[in-house]
Amino acid sequence: MMNKEGRKETPTTLDSRSPCEWDRTMEVLLLLLCLMAADALEVKISPSPVIGLVYKDVVLHCNFTVQRSFKKEDVAVKWTMKKVVSGEDKPVFQFDGNYTSSYRQGSLVNPAFLPYGMASLMLSNVTLMDEGIYTCTILVMPQYGNGNIQLKVRAQPTVQLSPQSVMTAAEGEKTFSCHVRNFYPQRINVSWLVRKHGSTHEAPLSSDICTGVPSSHGFDGLFTVLSRVTQMVNETNNGSLYICEVQHESLKKPLRRNTTLLVTALRPYHQDTGFIIGVAIACIMMTGLCSIFVTIFYQQRLAKVEPQVSSIIKPDLIPVNEKIRLICNINGFRPKTIHVMWYRKHTHMASTEDPAREDIALSDVREDITSMAQQPLEANGRVYSISSCLTYTPTIKDNGAEFECSIQHSTLKSPIRKTTVVYVTARPATHYIFSSPQLPVQGEKLILTCVVEKFYPKNIDLVWFRNGHPVEEVTQFGPFPCESNFYSVWSQTEFTLTKDNEGAIYTCQIHHSSFGNVEELSYEINLQGTPPEVLWITPDPLSPVPGEELRLNCRINNFSPNLISVNWFRDGELLHERICHSVAVIGTNGLFSMWSLLRVTPEHGAKKTVYKCRVEHGALKECIERLYTLQLPTAFC
Known part of the structure; x- marks a missing residue:
């Protein structure tokens, strides 16, 4: 299959893809220079990919070399950017x-540096929208050259650990929260470690940890995640250092935040009782003022407070057979005794022999899955909070299942119940375009087929476009069931190839809930053929020996059609014997490859000999030649 990325660009395609809004004077100048270009201009660019940090400036280096002096008025420079996913050029x-x-606002090439061979692009305040493949094109009459640089934008996370160091706690459970914000890409690793007082060894924590799914809620596309760990606190933890460590590809080394725990023992019960009695006596003696004080004290410290319960937080996309976390926050309650239960309710279905009817519901089953949840109790001032985190791996059978978080507390007449319904998705295992026949031929019919295999749920839309315009003549097969309750679909468009189809780009847009957005596949019509890539001649053996056969191999890759001419020469004389050509074999990219072999036997005392492999192909403007000089070591002469 041939696509836009697989084709080798030539200077004549440079301006044919220019956006319509480009200055017409520049367009004409580029076209004239391209037609006059005789030599390739050496262009050196930044090693790819270049990593830029979000909201920072980045420079994409592009230097060129010209074997003569020139002024900036002799140079034309063009920078373009192609989106990796959509293929859109800007x-x-x-x-x-x-x-x-x-x-692009904030983009700059300093013209004063052009006479020194410097055409670097500075981008200020980069965002995720700036990610893509940048092309630097230089025209210095009559030479032309370009180079590609991929820019990847990353955002370094900020980490906040609470409670802050140093913290004091009584014996019992204690929860530490690590808030990781404003990072990109989504993949991140949050781990917890502890270092005992007086020790230099850091031990990883592996239990009672709840780390949410990174989510993006802002227009800037950056992600945020919360991780919590709950520990039993006693005198053995006194002076321990608790560490939250964040690893992300934008960081050169892990980012850490820590807090030191100081444990205080609880006072004996009779001491608290004496204190309360003393306060009560003082309140009686202070009459009205004491009554007000007791009322305030009761309301703030002893009165029961009803819990505030959030809706269940769940990921926007729920992939099948991948771990998810459902979170229910219960805040601001007193006393601290509370019961939080999790239930899963899904419908058992029975198949029917009538294909016109859907499955029939038999019964609803409510299953207690509280054991899958982590529920650390945290003291926030004079009240308590719980972030109940349920970890679950859904299957297709869980599609449409209802999950319930039930809260029982002494302030409630009846339990508070929060529910959410889970709808699972499965990304297609494969999706691609193939053509029939594999090599387009002008005047014959071409069938383009977009294949999407093993996805869930069933609902899917495939839409074809030609150069951005909708294609009406489309035939779709499916969706039809395949293995393990998944679905597959094929969509085809067919037409007779004419000269006007040359360079047309057909795009298949796939709309499915598992992608989160639109996925696109593209196919470019190529009737002119693809010029071959001719590698340098390789000798076998590497060091020739007089009297022994030497094999010279010339490899020719990625060309179409398969009509090609390969000839060998010795000191300019055409050879006809001891030459072997392989059959041109088509690869998965729809292009052909082959090799050509020349056998020679060096003789003692032979002078320096130049062998040449010449390749001619219909997609080449001129032939390609590769040279090999045979010169025996002095010891053999």
Whole structure:
């Protein structure tokens, strides 16, 4: 299969893809220079990919070498950016020898540096929208060259650990919270460690840890995640250092936050009783003022407070057979005794022999799954809170299942129940476009097929476009069931190839809930063929020996159609014997590859000999030649 990324670009395609809004003067200048270009301009770019941090400035280096002096008025520079996912091309910056145009706000190439061979692009305040493949194109009459750089944008997380160091706690359970904010990409690792007082060894914590699913709620696309760990606190923990460690690809080393725990023993019960009696006596003696004090004290410290319960928090997408976390926050209650239960209720279905009817519900089953939840109790001032975190791995059978968080507390007449329904999705195992025939031929019919296999749920839309315009003549097969309750679908469009189809881009848009957005596959019509990539001649053996056979191998890759001419020469004379060509074999990308072998036997005292492999192909403007010089070591002469 051939696509836009697989084709080798030539200078004539440079301006054919120019956006319509580009300055017409620049467009004409680029076209004339491309047609006059005789030599390739050496362009050196930044090692790819370049990593930029969000809201920071980044420089994409592009240097070029010209074997003569020139002025900035002799140079034309163009920077474009291609989105990796959609393949969309966007202009970024251009300079036509006199005027500059910045299509992306904050982009700049300094024209004063051009006479020194420097055309680097500076992007200020980069965001995730700036990710893509940037192309630097340089035109210095009559030379032309370009280079590609991939820019990846990353955001470094900020970490906040609560409670802050140093903290004092009484014996019992204690919860530490680690808030990790504003990072990209989504993948992140949050771990917990503890270092005992007086020790230099850090031990990892593995139990009673609840780490949520990273979520993005802002327009900037950055992610946030919360991780909590609950520990039993006693005198053995006194002076211990608790550490939250965050690992992310934007960080050169892990980011850490820590807090020191100081444990205080509880006072004996009779001491508290004496204190309360003393306060009561003082209140009686102070009459009205004491009554007010007791009322305030009771309301703030002893009165029962009803819990405030949030809705169940769940991921936006729930992939099948992948672990998810459902979180229910219970805040601001007193006393601390509380019961939080989790239930799963799903419908058992019975199949029917009537294909026109859906499955029939038999019964509802309510299952207690509280054991799958972590429920650390945390004291927040004079009240208590719990962040109940249920960890669960859904299957397709759980699609439509209802999950319930039930809270019982002494302040409640009846339990508070929060419910949510889980709808699972499965991303397609494979999705691709293939053509029939594999090599397009002008005047013959071409069938393009978009295949999407093993997805869930069943609802899916496949829409075809030609150069951005909808295609009406489409035939769809499915969705139809495949293994393990998944679905597959095929969508086809067919047409007779004409000269007008050359370079047309057909796009299949896949709309499915498992993607979260639209997925696109593209196929570019190529009737002119793809020029071959000719590698350098390799000798076998590497060091030739007089009187022994030497095999010279010329490898030719990725060309179409398969009509190709390969000839060998010795000191300019065409050879006809001891030559072997392999059959051109088609690869998975729809392009052909082959090799050509020449056998020679070096003789004692032979002078330096130049062998040449010449490749001619319909997609080449001129032939490609590769040279090998045979010169025996002095010891053999």
